Amino acid sequence: MFLDLLRRRNPKFIEAAMALHQEGNIPANAYVLDLDAVEHNARILRAEGDKLDMKVFAMTKQVGRNSAFCQASMRGGVNQAVAVDVACAVACKRAGMDIGHIGHLVQVPNFEADMVASYLQPQYWTVFSLEKAQEAAAAAHKAGRQQDILVRIKSDGDVFYKGHEGGIKASDIVEFARKVDAMVGARFAGITTFPALLFDQDTHEVKPTPNLTTLENAAAALIDAGFTDIEINAPGTTSSVVLEALAKAGATQCEPGNGLHGTTPLHAIKDLPELPAVLYLSEVSHLHEDKAYCFGGGLYIDPVFPDYDVKALVGSTPTTDNAALASVDIPPATAIDYYGMIDCTGSVQPKSGDSVVFGFRGQAFVTRAFTVGVSGISTGNPKVETIENIFGQAENWPNLR
Known part of the structure; x- marks a missing residue:
């Protein structure tokens, strides 16, 4: 639901997150934050x-x-x-x-x-x-x-x-x-x-x-x-x-x-002064039949909203284009979210290693996701500042490669 908002109001954020992931600087299963x-x-x-x-x-x-x-x-x-x-x-x-x-x-x-x-x-x-x-x-x-x-x-x-x-x-x-x-x-x-x-x-x-x-x-x-x-x-x-x-x-x-990261329910339907400043980033792991499986761990959708068609941007290069959007089946709240399942029956044909970007109104603290702070997006100089666990403790991954 918030992916459309991100694409429209903060596309540079999406592109920066995908680029940093493809460079090996952001792990899969990460809530990424636009610190600017x-x-x-x-x-x-x-x-x-x-x-x-x-x-x-x-x-x-x-x-x-x-x-x-x-x-x-x-x-x-x-x-x-x-x-x-x-x-x-x-x-x-x-x-x-x-x-x-x-x-x-x-x-x-x-x-x-x-x-x-x-x-x-x-x-x-x-x-x-x-x-x-x-x-x-x-x-x-x-x-x-x-x-x-x-x-x-x-x-x-x-x-x-x-x-x-x-x-x-x-x-x-x-x-x-x-x-x-x-x-x-x-x-x-x-x-x-x-x-x-x-x-x-x-x-x-x-x-x-x-x-x-x-x-x-x-x-x-x-x-x-x-x-x-x-x-x-x-x-x-x-x-x-x-x-x-x-x-x-x-x-x-x-x-x-x-409100601090622009994801109250009202932000989803109205352009408020606050900018969307959080996205969830994953990566395609493998393909099975007509699905591509992306890593989970933070696939939490706040139940404040009724069920909707969850979509993600998928690709190996930074993009916010409609052509990169695919529907994703998220495990129910009663299951462990080891993977999300991307539909491969349409025009999007994911490959192992592709970046996957969601727009969630999340609750990172109840997941096993990483959180990643990125500065410099507004000036065109994105830089990973922190990679942390859900207790705000640093993960010592200055470069994943």
Whole structure:
């Protein structure tokens, strides 16, 4: 779905990735990142955030917490990360990013709280329960800090992805906030939910969920109870064009992830200010009957979209032409994606060693793919900066040949 977007808005990126692969500088099974475009996108998001007085935290899981991606975001002015889990926070910290937010979506495990408080030192730490608030407070006190706590809230009718549920009742937020403020090592800082916005398949628009109203009502209750300077964290489907709507609802924090590489659902159907900055690169392994098999490992298509005809560009020379497009059968999510199967019954006749380029709205961190940062594409001087695993750790392959 995002391959058409890449071909139209960032064709030099595709050509550079294919050329670098054919030169032996990028491995198969790699999420490749256009670092120039990432920096460009970060500047746009930072400027819009500044205009609306919103904090902007970078979500890096979708691109495997790649260190060059983190640094490109920082060059664009997005200097803090939101960590999906502790491993994500460690990778971002190693890359030089401060941790703006941890604990949401994944809570901090009890026996990792001391390390989070002393080493990662997040600006905000989200909790779903009183027990988790007590753990965060105790760890912060032990580290000689006072930790700002965000609280995940929920009301009847709120929307959560399956397996993401949790939080305290919004009607209990005032009492809960007072309990947090009474803890040594903690300070109640604000409220959060996820998702606050979702893409609507029918209208092709990004719309607020009931959760956003829950945040607004809870904030009003806190203000009536005497709380001030309340942070409202409202992530979900974040691009620069939705920040104004979030700010009008009272949000003070946003957390772009796919927005930083131009792959929110809205980017697929509208030309937004952010450029597409990620592609998935593979290589033809072998042929069998009427299929060419390309290496997998990162063939993850975000289920936010309904099923569609997956296509890829295939060739031994850089190309974005229609003539190089072929349909590809991707293994189902219940299977291990050892290979993708390229249709050979049409005009495209793949050969072993050909480059294969997909446009995915991916989640690299749940795969076994590499992540590769490439600089200089905008100036015509592409250069591989990093080859890393999904934990943002360098793979020592300065040249694969």
